[in-house]
Amino acid sequence: MNTTNRRFNLFRRATADSLLWRLLTESLPEHKGKYAAAIAAMVLVASTTALSAWVMGEIVDAMTDAENKRRIYWVATSVFLIFTAKGFASFAQTVLMARAGNRIVAEKQTSLFKRLLGQGIAFFNTTESSDLLLRVTQSAQMARNVIDVVVTGFVRDLLTLIGLVAVMFYQQPFLSLISLVVGPAAVLGVRMILTKVRAIMAQEMAGLAEIIKVVQETSTGARVIKAFALEEVMQRRMASAVRDVEKRSNKMVRLESATSPLMDTLTGAAIAAIVLLSSTSFAGQSVGTPGQLMSFVTAFLMAYEPAKRLSRMRVTIEAGMVGVRMMYDLLDMPLTLTEAPDAQKLTVGPGKVTLNNVSFGYANGAPVIHDLDLTFEAGQTTALVGPSGGGKSTILNLLLRLYDPSEGVVCIDGSDIRQATFASLREKIAFVGQDTFLFSNTVMENLRVARPNATDEEVFDAARVAHAHDFIEALPGGYQTHIGENGAFLSGGQRQRLSITRAVLRHAPILLLDEATSALDSQSEAYIRDALARVSAGVTTIVIAHRLATVLEADKICYIEAGEVKEQGTLQELLAKGGKFKKLYETQFQNG
Ligand SMILES: Nc1ncnc2c1ncn2[C@@H]1O[C@H](COP(=O)(O)OP(=O)(O)OP(=O)(O)O)[C@@H](O)[C@H]1O
Numbered sequence: 052m053n054t055t056n057r058r059f060n061l062f063r064r065a066t067a068d069s070l071l072w073r074l075l076t077e078s079l080p081e082h083k084g085k086y087a088a089a090i091a092a093m094v095l096v097a098s099t100t101a102l103s104a105w106v107m108g109e110i111v112d113a114m115t116d117a118e119n120k121r122r123i124y125w126v127a128t129s130v131f132l133i134f135t136a137k138g139f140a141s142f143a144q145t146v147l148m149a150r151a152g153n154r155i156v157a158e159k160q161t162s163l164f165k166r167l168l169g170q171g172i173a174f175f176n177t178t179e180s181s182d183l184l185l186r187v188t189q190s191a192q193m194a195r196n197v198i199d200v201v202v203t204g205f206v207r208d209l210l211t212l213i214g215l216v217a218v219m220f221y222q223q224p225f226l227s228l229i230s231l232v233v234g235p236a237a238v239l240g241v242r243m244i245l246t247k248v249r250a251i252m253a254q255e256m257a258g259l260a261e262i263i264k265v266v267q268e269t270s271t272g273a274r275v276i277k278a279f280a281l282e283e284v285m286q287r288r289m290a291s292a293v294r295d296v297e298k299r300s301n302k303m304v305r306l307e308s309a310t311s312p313l314m315d316t317l318t319g320a321a322i323a324a325i326v327l328l329s330s331t332s333f334a335g336q337s338v339g340t341p342g343q344l345m346s347f348v349t350a351f352l353m354a355y356e357p358a359k360r361l362s363r364m365r366v367t368i369e370a371g372m373v374g375v376r377m378m379y380d381l382l383d384m385p386l387t388l389t390e391a392p393d394a395q396k397l398t399v400g401p402g403k404v405t406l407n408n409v410s411f412g413y414a415n416g417a418p419v420i421h422d423l424d425l426t427f428e429a430g431q432t433t434a435l436v437g438p439s440g441g442g443k444s445t446i447l448n449l450l451l452r453l454y455d456p457s458e459g460v461v462c463i464d465g466s467d468i469r470q471a472t473f474a475s476l477r478e479k480i481a482f483v484g485q486d487t488f489l490f491s492n493t494v495m496e497n498l499r500v501a502r503p504n505a506t507d508e509e510v511f512d513a514a515r516v517a518h519a520h521d522f523i524e525a526l527p528g529g530y531q532t533h534i535g536e537n538g539a540f541l542s543g544g545q546r547q548r549l550s551i552t553r554a555v556l557r558h559a560p561i562l563l564l565d566e567a568t569s570a571l572d573s574q575s576e577a578y579i580r581d582a583l584a585r586v587s588a589g590v591t592t593i594v595i596a597h598r599l600a601t602v603l604e605a606d607k608i609c610y611i612e613a614g615e616v617k618e619q620g621t622l623q624e625l626l627a628k629g630g631k632f633k634k635l636y637e638t639q640f641q642n643g
């Protein structure tokens with residue numbers, strides 16, 4: 052959470068109220084049709100509720116006046132109609148609100164995810180996936196709840212309350228004045244609860260993120276956990292996260308419900324007072340007919356629910372605002388790496404790659420690449436070698452435009468890749484990394500990511516080139532075999548060959564290879580080397596070399612150390628020079 056939160060915090064200045072305003076003004080006008088219909092239903096709910104309180108008086112009075120049949124029929128019909136209308140209005144209101152709300156959740160989740168996809172790699176490095184999961188799944192839902200509470204609160208509950216209070220005043224003005232003391236007292240009580248809710252809800256979300264993270268790490272790191280017997284440790288982490296969330300949830304409920312004893316006590320006191328007062332008379336005047344009293348007490352009791360919800364509204368909104376804030380943090384996060392507004396397709400060319408005076412450092416770290424000048428000739432193979440941490444993978448990252456250099460330019464066939472569309476840039480480059488990410492899908496679909504419109508035959512051919520066809524055919528379902536989450540059912544060498552098949556399918560003029568450091572058996576290694584030799588034939592190949600064979604096959608070798616090119620040339624030239632490369636050659640490659 053640490054770095055993430057610090058970054059998100061930058062945007063936390065917006066006050067809760069302005070955020071709430073933004074949420075409402077963004078969402079309500081967009082769905083005004085749905086909300087107008089829901090509000091119409093709410094008006095009907097509010098008026099039928101008030102009417103049902105009023106009609107109670109009529110019932111009592113009609114029954115004490117049993118001679119008057121017409122009145123009885125009239126009251127009976129009204130009661131039936133009022134309650135039927137109320138039932139249908141409630142139904143319509145619930146359905147309409149849910150529709151509008153679900154639409155908003157869907158839209159917000161879509162835009163959250165779109166925003167996520169638009170971010171550069173730097174964003175994903177510094178943002179934890181558990182945090183993102185929580186933001187995309189939960190925060191939109193919480194935003195919707197806030198909208199629901201606001202709309203139902205201000206329309207249905209408020210109108211219902213006004214209607215019922217009107218009935219109370221109509222029937223018993225004096226008693227109504229007395230009972231209104233309840234209102235202000237309740238508001239004061241709620242005030243005190245608000246600030247606490249805000250803090251607890253934020254911690255609650257952090258706790259949920261931790262639970263997601265533990266589960267996620269248990270799933271992705273299952274091998275390490277088993278190998279190092281970390282079950283106990285994970286169990287403890289989970290237990291503490293779960294306990295935290297449990298404690299906070301309890302506290303939250305306690306606070307949210309603290310309004311109940313407050314309101315109940317006040318209501319009880321008010322009703323008791325009314326009962327006592329109703330038996331007496333004031334200034335020689337009787338308090339009214341039994342019907343009026345009945346109607347008044349009914350209205351008062353019915354007013355209790357909407358009043359309680361209204362008194363609690365601020366608390367509920369405040370809790371939901373934590374989610375709204377999380378949502379807008381992500382939506383407002385500046386995109387770290389974007390396509391130029393006037394981006395052009397990269398020119399068609401042989402695939403010559405140049406870095407001119409390139410400097411680069413990862414976010415808030417030391418510079419990693421210093422004023423680098425490098426040329427990768429079209430159609431040739433260049434091997435990057437050098438000590439660990441020297442910046443080799445970083446150079447490939449810059450070529451893929453996963454990051455932009457802080458100074459200098461990276462060009463392909465003479466054009467700055469920052470001016471190119473992402474699509475045309477990525478089309479030019481095939482990348483085979485140290486580890487292969489595979490989607491939980493069939494082999495066929497995993498290969499097709501490299502060229503979605505490839506025919507089956509083209510995929511088979513590419514797999515043959517990459518020495519993958521035979522082992523794929525031998526899988527239980529051939530190309531249609533499901534390979535599990537991140538290819539769990541495949542061996543390391545097989546995964547690499549799938550990765551190479553993707554590169555072959557891509558037909559790109561530039562091939563970037565980060566050679567796997569893990570040792571494979573000699574048969575697999577021979578397959579992979581042969582496959583790579585075939586893909587790299589005739590294309591500009593830049594390979595981070597960990598094996599002697601790769602170095603021997605390269606047209607040119609660059610020795611990279613501390614973000615600078617220390618030596619470059621052919622194998623013979625570098626060996627003759629007797630410098631750093633020769634030393635590396637003797638220690639790392641010779642005994643290999
Ligand atoms: N995402 C990142 N964020 C911050 N620093 C990074 C990141 N990736 C790499 N670095 C740092 O940049 C430097 C160069 O790393 P790089 O991965 O380019 O080295 P390398 O030459 O590929 O090493 P190796 O041979 O071990 O793969 C290292 O000091 C590393 O700590």
Ligand SMILES: [Mg+2]
Nearest residue numbers: 443444445595
């Ligand atoms: Mg590396």
